[in-house]
Amino acid sequence: MARRFSVAGGAPVLRRRPAHQLAARAEGDSPVIPRAGGIIAAGEGSRLRRAGFAMPKPMVPIAGVPLIESVIRNFRAARITPLAIILNEGERDCVEWIRARFPDVDIDFIVKTTQSSLESFGEVTARRPGGPMLVSTVDAWCVAADFVGFVQAASARTADATVLAVTPLIADESPLRVTVGAGGRVTALGGDTGDLVTAGMYLVPERVRTLRPAPGLGRLREFLAWLVRSGEPVYAEVIERVVDVDRADDVALAEALALAGRVS
Template sequence: MHYAIIAAGEGSRLVQEGVALPKPLVDLDGRPMIKRLIDIMLDNNAESIAIIVNEQMTQVRQYLESLKLDTEFRLVVKTTPSSMHSFWEVSRAFPESGKFVLTTVDTIFRADDFAAYVEAFENAPAGTDGYMGVTSFIDDEKPLYVDVEPGSMKISGFKDQPFEGMKYISGGIYGLTAPALDVLRTCIGTGISRMRNYQRALVESGLRLQAWPFPKIVDVDHAADIATAREFINQ
């Protein structure tokens, strides 16, 4: 499996709330959160890992450059206007065929839940274009709601507002295949931005996406979220 991590945000809210370290280097379990994520990926058959950080994150870049990883590793240093554009930058590390998993550095989940997700994606039925991590635990300021077809977990849409029968929101974990990169290329070419709009474009393009539920996913956006994430992963 090929993996990518988007760590290109500024983390300005954490800075404003008194957190001195850049977000990717915040300690959650004795490791910086980005190292924890890398280790989880290495434990799940990582053929390669690509990471993007912005040009201002010199401390994060230096930390990543110091790592010795037992897999192919590509570090992209570039400031981008959105997470979708960050995805575009790291997508160049992906092979023309095969599967890959992308997530953001502040998406916090349990390692065993992620392992189950990767195994399911690796063994997905033929014709499946993606496995999108979702959760029914809503602790996001602006969640993206996921609509699935009745009686299945096939995704039929992504919505900004809650709706009747809604069960899941996007968890920020994207398992995709090569056709999704064609859609990404089109989005970049037509000026579409933001990951949520890209996800809508995947559905509109006819790609078959399955929702895979995680019991809980925590986003680290504020200083108080750090304690929540630490408690969650150490339970």
């Protein structure tokens, strides 16, 4: 049975702030632009392999462009370098491909098969210490302009804020839903209700990068929910269209959006 792609009914809780509002906030709050980025690409991609994609997940093409290339292009468009990229041990060949494709980008590669998304997150955020880091999963597909818009909006938050990209485009069988309160602050993660879901991109402040997770946390989503419950300042910024590319129909949806963007 085909999966259902839907945009949650009604208006999103948050709207992307106009550029003039972002500029005013940035001027008043002295935003700290992330000077380093991280890409989590250590997942096995088993569901895509079962659907017939024989290549490693970072190399799965969207409209002819591998996922890893799309994400690196987004970071470059946002002028965020250097990068730390974690790949699993079955993806070693990707390292040389990336180096050849992006010889001008300073990239620190971590080749390690981790036990969880939280472990991969910890490996990436431990690299390039000092200041905030912008982290993206390799399967969070969006156009570069939307990625740059998220970076600008997230950077306008206070320096101690963790900022999650969220989207009303729900194309996941187990989405992490987000409850947002006044001023865009995240009040809860998880549950069965809500018009927004996490989108696989995070602005992580220096303090959270060095924070030791509570015992028993096994997944990145559990760590993020723990931050919210602990009273950490966690905020949401909307990207209208982000596709979590885990299955063949996710590839089809992302390709439709990519091709629509090229002809618009």
